[in-house]
Every structure is written in structure tokens, then in C-alpha cells.
Amino acid sequence: MTAIRAMYINCTLTPSPDDSHTDLLIEASADILRKQGVEIEVVRAVDHELAPGVQPDMTEHGASVDAWPALWERVQQADILVLATPIWLGDASSVFRRVVERLYSESSELNQHGQSLPYGKVAGMLVGGNEDGMKHVAREGLYALQHIGYTIPPQADAGWVGEAGPGPSYGDELDDGSRAGFDNEFTKRNVTIMTWNLLHLARMLQGGIPSEGNDRNAWERGDRFGFQNPEYR
Known part of the structure; x- marks a missing residue:
């Protein structure tokens, strides 16, 4: 069993070096993995010039600058x-949507087994903020991640939104000196379960996913893996 690597992409709207509530939520999860010997990388997407589009390198399609190809090389190294995204107006940040679009731009690239490149890798979602929408945002993100080839373990999302309506964000200092969300049982439990499930499944999938039935190169060659249209029966 080789060492596990994890990447967290923070989709905050706040550039470095300013503080990010989402970074605090990431750290709650990353700390668990570090204690298990997992190598951690945290990237703040807004710090990179990710051109809009759904092609692997948008400089080949008119963009003057595109940091995505270099970032994608690092993403591929992670098991x-x-x-991780904040919530704005009940939805994920615009930076999150840009990251998802750029991940999708790689969906036509295949590994040596004819599978999407994220096959054998696992993914999850962290959502923070001080307004409703956590489960909606997690649902949208997890769908996108599995669609492009990541494996989603059970209970693969966690977050903090506080009470309904405007209020403190995760980690804000409260009047009594405590930090919002740090002692919230729902958040602590779900961050822990999500993180351990990601680690368990990443270890299980280190050998990859069998290519029988999902080899797109074989499909192009005519192999139908048992599929038959009803009208031909």
C-alpha cells in the first residue's frame, strides 16, 4: 500500500493571504488525515488564473492566460x-463552478485502461457559510465529481451553515469567546465521518477499478460488454 495523497480545493472568493472561513473547515478535515500519514495539499483556486471554458487548455482557444493545465497536473497526483465552497445566495461560489467546469474539461482524457482519469480516486464536498443551502450545494458537487469519474463514498459531505438566516460563519469569534461551529456536534461528526470514509475508500481503490464494462477504447472497437438494444432481441 503506497502513501495516500489528498488535495483540498478551496473555492472561496477571498484571495490569499486574507483569512477564509472555508480554510478553517478544510483544516478540520485535513488534520484528521495528517494524523493518518496522508500528504495534504490545499489550493485556493481564486489565486490561480483559471480561464473560463471546458477545454483542457484554454490558451488554445483564445485565452491569454490559463493556469488550469499546471493545476490539473497536481490534481491528478491526489488519491x-x-x-470546499462557501454558500452565496443559497448556492456554491462562482469559483466553485469554474473549478467544476475545468475538471469536466478533462473528462475525455482516458487512462491506459480506457477509463476516465479520475477512476480509482475518491472525492467529497465541504460546504460552509451562514445561510441555507448546504445539502443542495453538496448534491450538485458530488454529482459532478462522480460524473467525471471520481468514486463517492457514503456520507461524503459535511459543513456548517449555522442557524437559518444571516449569522456567524464557521470560525467567527462569538461574544463568549468561543468560535462558531467549532463545538457543533453535527459539523464535528460529519466532518469526521466524511474524512474517514474518503480515506477508507481511497485505500481500497489503490489498485484501480476493473475495466470490464467501462473501457471506452474497447467500446470504440466494438465491444458492447453484454449490452443489447431491446428492439433487437
């Missing part, structure tokens, strides 16, 4: 990918 675990966690997308």
Missing part, C-alpha cells in the same frame, strides 16, 4: 479530492 482524494475535496472541493
Whole structure:
């Protein structure tokens, strides 16, 4: 069993070096993995010039600058990918949507087994903020991640939104000196379960996923893996 690597992509709207509530939520999860010997990388996407588009390198399609190809090389090194986003107007940030689009731009690239490149890797979602929408945002993100080839373990999302309506964000200092969300049982439990499930599944999938039935190169060659249209029966 080789060492596990994890990447967290923080989709905050706040550039470095300013503080990010989402970074605090990431750290709650990353700390668990570090204690298990997992190598951690945290990337703040807004710090990179990710051109809009759904092609692997948008400089080949008119963009003057595109940092995605270099970032994608780092993403591919991770066995675990966690997308973390704040909530704005009940939805994920615009930076999150850009990251998802750029991940999708790689969906036509295949590994040596004819599978999407994220096959054998696992993914999860962290969502923070001070307004409703956590489960909606997690659902959208997890669908996108599995669609492009990541494996989603059970209970693969966690977050903090506080009470309904405007209020403190995760990690904000409260009047009594405590930090919002740090002692919230729902958040602590779900961050822990999500993180361990990501690690368990990443270890299980280190040998990859069998290519029988999902080899797109074989499909192009005519192999139908048992599929038959009803009208031909």
C-alpha cells in the first residue's frame, strides 16, 4: 500500500493571504488525515488564473492566460479530492463552478485502461457559510465529481451553515469567546465521518477499478460488454 495523497480545493472568493472561513473547515478535515500519514495539499483556486471554458487548455482557444493545465497536473497526483465552497445566495461560489467546469474539461482524457482519469480516486464536498443551502450545494458537487469519474463514498459531505438566516460563519469569534461551529456536534461528526470514509475508500481503490464494462477504447472497437438494444432481441 503506497502513501495516500489528498488535495483540498478551496473555492472561496477571498484571495490569499486574507483569512477564509472555508480554510478553517478544510483544516478540520485535513488534520484528521495528517494524523493518518496522508500528504495534504490545499489550493485556493481564486489565486490561480483559471480561464473560463471546458477545454483542457484554454490558451488554445483564445485565452491569454490559463493556469488550469499546471493545476490539473497536481490534481491528478491526489488519491482524494475535496472541493470546499462557501454558500452565496443559497448556492456554491462562482469559483466553485469554474473549478467544476475545468475538471469536466478533462473528462475525455482516458487512462491506459480506457477509463476516465479520475477512476480509482475518491472525492467529497465541504460546504460552509451562514445561510441555507448546504445539502443542495453538496448534491450538485458530488454529482459532478462522480460524473467525471471520481468514486463517492457514503456520507461524503459535511459543513456548517449555522442557524437559518444571516449569522456567524464557521470560525467567527462569538461574544463568549468561543468560535462558531467549532463545538457543533453535527459539523464535528460529519466532518469526521466524511474524512474517514474518503480515506477508507481511497485505500481500497489503490489498485484501480476493473475495466470490464467501462473501457471506452474497447467500446470504440466494438465491444458492447453484454449490452443489447431491446428492439433487437
